Amino acid sequence: MGNVTSFNGIDILVRTRDEHCEPHVHAFHEGEGWELRIFFSFVTPHIVDVELYHGTAPKERVVQACMNKVIDMLDKARKLFWDAVQFRLFA
Numbered sequence: 001m002g003n004v005t006s007f008n009g010i011d012i013l014v015r016t017r018d019e020h021c022e023p024h025v026h027a028f029h030e031g032e033g034w035e036l037r038i039f040f041s042f043v044t045p046h047i048v049d050v051e052l053y054h055g056t057a058p059k060e061r062v063v064q065a066c067m068n069k070v071i072d073m074l075d076k077a078r079k080l081f082w083d084a085v086q087f088r089l090f091a
Helices: 060-072 074-090
Strands: 002-007 010-014 024-029 034-040 047-054
Touching: 002 060, 002 074, 010 060, 010 074, 024 060, 024 074, 034 060, 034 074, 047 060, 060 074
Parallel strands: none
Antiparallel strands: 002 010, 010 024, 024 034, 034 047
């Protein structure tokens, strides 16, 4: 698991599992019990999609703040994601 960043009780990280689909990070707030998957591109500096993974959706401003943090930390998110997937591909 690779920590991309944390803010206001929200952790944004790459979870390493056996399967990994499109590039994404998980944003979650343990105290509030929700988790989002935020999909990003390796080609453009944009968020591709956001989906609720678990719990009740946070307010739109919280979702936007999470998306902004991922964009701010996009190089790190890409590296952590690639390192996790590459390890699984070539292990």
